[in-house]
Amino acid sequence: MRRDIADQFELDPALTHLNHGAFGAVPRSVREAQDRARARIERAPMRAFRDELAAALAGAREQAAAFLGLPTDSTALVRNVTEGVGVVLQGLGIGPGDDVVVSNHGYLTAGWSAEARGATLRRAEFPVDADPGKVTAAIAAAVTDRTRLVIVDQITSPTALLLPVAEVAAAVAPVPVLVDAAHVPGALPGLDVEDLGVAFWAGNLHKWAYTPRAAAALWVAPEHRESMRPLVTSWSHGMPFPERFDLQGTVDHSAWAAVPDGLVAWAELGGWEQVERNAALLLRGAEHVRAALGTESPLGGIPSAPCLRLVALPERVATTTESADALWHRLYAAGFVVPPVAFGGRGYLRLAAAPYNDEDDYQRLAAALPEILAGAPRD
Numbered sequence: 001m002r003r004d005i006a007d008q009f010e011l012d013p014a015l016t017h018l019n020h021g022a023f024g025a026v027p028r029s030v031r032e033a034q035d036r037a038r039a040r041i042e043r044a045p046m047r048a049f050r051d052e053l054a055a056a057l058a059g060a061r062e063q064a065a066a067f068l069g070l071p072t073d074s075t076a077l078v079r080n081v082t083e084g085v086g087v088v089l090q091g092l093g094i095g096p097g098d099d100v101v102v103s104n105h106g107y108l109t110a111g112w113s114a115e116a117r118g119a120t121l122r123r124a125e126f127p128v129d130a131d132p133g134k135v136t137a138a139i140a141a142a143v144t145d146r147t148r149l150v151i152v153d154q155i156t157s158p159t160a161l162l163l164p165v166a167e168v169a170a171a172v173a174p175v176p177v178l179v180d181a182a183h184v185p186g187a188l189p190g191l192d193v194e195d196l197g198v199a200f201w202a203g204n205l206h207k208w209a210y211t212p213r214a215a216a217a218l219w220v221a222p223e224h225r226e227s228m229r230p231l232v233t234s235w236s237h238g239m240p241f242p243e244r245f246d247l248q249g250t251v252d253h254s255a256w257a258a259v260p261d262g263l264v265a266w267a268e269l270g271g272w273e274q275v276e277r278n279a280a281l282l283l284r285g286a287e288h289v290r291a292a293l294g295t296e297s298p299l300g301g302i303p304s305a306p307c308l309r310l311v312a313l314p315e316r317v318a319t320t321t322e323s324a325d326a327l328w329h330r331l332y333a334a335g336f337v338v339p340p341v342a343f344g345g346r347g348y349l350r351l352a353a354a355p356y357n358d359e360d361d362y363q364r365l366a367a368a369l370p371e372i373l374a375g376a377p378r379d
């Protein structure tokens with residue numbers, strides 16, 4: 001680990017952290033800013049909720065939109081991407097009799113949210129090594145005349161692929177597309193959400209933009225803004241989008257109040273330069289791990305996310321959820337926080353690169369893997 005940077009976080013130094021994508025990691029300065037926001041509320045709750053929070057949360061929301069290069073009136077704060085998905089499903093009135101399209105690389109909570117509302121899920125399937133044209137064709141082929149929404153991940157969670165969301169949106173039009181962009185804010189340079197041709201885009205700020213958990217941004221295309229409501233109707237009722245998402249009654253607003261501090265930490269950690277550095281580091285790191293495993297690159301024509309990448313495990317290792325879980329525990333016991341992923345009958349490691357990582361992290365993982373795998377059961 002890069003000690004100079006790792007010391008700015010509060011991660012357990014006994015572990016090698018190679019899984020930033022999962023839940024992010026909050027820098028100490030941001031956790032302290034959130035603590036201050038919470039302490040201020042506690043000093044005078046009435047003053048905070050009645051007089052102060054509306055302006056503080058509006059400011060945080062506007063800074064989040066600016067960070068994403070989006071207009072102030074286009075983007076609401078939500079607690080996480082999954083809440084954003086719920087808002088969209090509710091706003092579109094999706095329920096029994098409606099189809100929602102997801103993919104086999106999609107984050108499961110989005111699909112579950114649709115099923116929980118009584119919609120029927122249709123799952124587009126494509127392999128890890130598909131090319132972008134196949135992805136678009138597979139998703140378009142899953143659309144029926146009952147499809148009310150297509151949900152597509154911009155950076156896929158199990159496979160770390162960068163999907164062609166603009167092409168998908170063009171192929172399925174006029175069906176609206178919701179982009180699950182959980183891993184995108186602060187991690188994908190050159191983003192232009194308004195140019196994707198999609199209806200909705202939701203991204204977590206608490207993964208790669210260093211805000212406290214739980215903070216996420218929900219961008220909505222102009223024609224859908226009027227119908228989007230928070231899942232909890234509270235004191236912002238009757239206000240226009242996106243203000244009506246701000247004050248949600250008596251909840252802990254400290255994470256949102258400290259969103260600006262997280263964005264400052266992102267810039268101080270190096271902004272897009274650190275993303276570039278981490279992307280280069282990850283290529284070298286993944287090669288160390290791949291060489292130690294003796295496997296081929298699993299990738300085809302779809303690029304990987306800059307700071308997340310799959311390396312294939314040997315055959316018959318971690319090919320099921322159960323055996324991937326068992327391997328997770330073996331890796332963890334050896335001091336490595338790195339997720340094995342079972343996908344399409346094959347096992348992978350999903351590696352991440354964050355500002356606190358250095359090449360030594362991957363080299364040590366590569367050196368330890370033969371022994372860790374030697375004791376792992378084969379499927």
Ligand SMILES: Cc1ncc(COP(=O)(O)O)c(C=O)c1O
Pocket residue numbers: 021022023079080081082083106107109153155156157180181182183204
């Ligand atoms: C692609 C994707 N979507 C959604 C989520 C869910 O995030 P949250 O729990 O913040 O809603 C994740 C979490 O890792 C993710 O990887």
